[in-house]
Amino acid sequence: MKLLRTVLLISTLQFVPTAFARQQPQGGGASFRPGRLWDNTTPDFRGIWQVRDTAYVNIEGHSGAKGIAPAKSIIVDPPNGKIPYTPQALAKRQENYKNRPTADPSLKCYESGVPRATYVGSPLQIIQSPGNFVIVYQENHAFRYFYPEPRSHLRGADWWMGDTRYHWEGDTLVTSVSSLTDKEWLDQSGNYFSVDVHVRERYNMTGPDTLQYEATIEDPQVYSRPWTIRTVLHRMKGAGARLIEDECLEDENGIHRHISPSDPRNLLKNDYRRWKIADAVSKNKK
């Protein structure tokens, strides 16, 4: 099946000119010059990074709730901090919002996708060597390989972490992300995009321990104009800093959750035996 899919991908490969908006970073990032890798050329973004806000609840901003701090909108364009949905798309977003306790794909252990994985609230690690740029996300041990340009996007794929191409503009890493699945959301509030989405990201260091992240999201099916989010990732310092294993699995009631093996409430004795229970439950239902 996978082979077949790969073959299909290759056969539908088309060459698409990847045009990048040559916008300047707006956060004053140009003033800081990051260190270099051992080729003395490539900016060194290596490290473990994490956002400190709770925009993952709603990137348009939200008030506080039990155990969750409030956050302002991370949308910097348009200036009102709102996603410029088309009227029909807004209706679907409101529907998503209503169903968010069950409809959020990340509740079903799917990968968060792009750009959500960046501000999901758990750390990510950047692994770099000259010519290679990889991000490993703690959440669901997802990873992204950044393909150097020039290589056109693959078409016909719908991947959770998309297809990422990048180049450097000075000390800013600029990406073009495509081939994202429309099953993923932008946050816990049902903000979404379609398969036609095109995300352009900009990573640049604004200080030794701050990495600014900007993403411009374009999708004519859903939005009336491209819009941009901006957030800051902070370096996790300390010798013991590391990504921790994160497995999101389904429990005996069919509920997906992030399992902590150290928590006896989560770790059932013979975890996988629950399926026998699930079978029995489904038989009773019949």
Place this chain on the structure above:
Amino acid sequence: MFGEHKSLALILIPLGLSCLGGITANAQFRGAPSQAEIAKAKAAPTPRAKDGHPDLTGYWGGPEARGEVKVSTDGKTIELQIATPKGILKQQAESGNTEGRARRAATEPEYKPELLGKIKTLHDNATDEDPTYRCMPEGLPRIGPPTEIFQSPDAVALIYANHNLARIIPTDGRAHDKAADPSYFGDAVGRWEGDTLVVDVNRFNDQTWLSAEQGYFHTEALHVIERFTREGNTLRYEVTVEDPNVLTKPWVLNPRTLTMGKAGQHVIEDPPCKEMDQSHLVDKYHKAP
């Protein structure tokens, strides 16, 4: 991909069989490299990182000389060596005189005799007991070698095509995290022994099996040592498994030699694992509708 794996098991298990035995394929199975091809890949220069260590970075999903399958000389038939669970237990009890038994003895963990019954039970009920049937993580060493590696001086990222898994091995000289929670893939630290990257892993939970469908369970005392040695465009992957609670001696897996894939080749995202074969299983737990 996972679906395929399970489909295969689906065929085997209702027959009461298991275990694809280890046989060296004479080369031409799915483009598996011949010894000459391996030798050629080995002869290529070994690239070194800035710090002098071999650079393991690369896509190691090239054709692999794993050899679990025997291909006939005309290439038309593929023979899987299949053993019954009874046979496996017998092999553990007996000394292996034949070539096949010797090889199997060398590649199977040796459990304490009193645990063989439990293993047999787990094995016989594999469709119900095997954690990966429910999309649970494979854990180590079952997951096998990584498909792709990225190396930087302070950390090495191991990328697995299965389940979109990434492991990060710190190589900055840190010690094990004694406070780490037990986990499916454990707490790993890496160090260089000459040109070999040695990854020492402990703090596992007991929720995985050591290999596919054998019922080879383990306890939280599991200790896995992985060794990565790059020679030219080949990567030798060696694993030693220790669990004094269940094994009578460390289990040394057969080394595997991986070859470098094509330039520019990278892991492609795997679809999310979704349990879908449950309703198709027919055995003592799962009745036909």
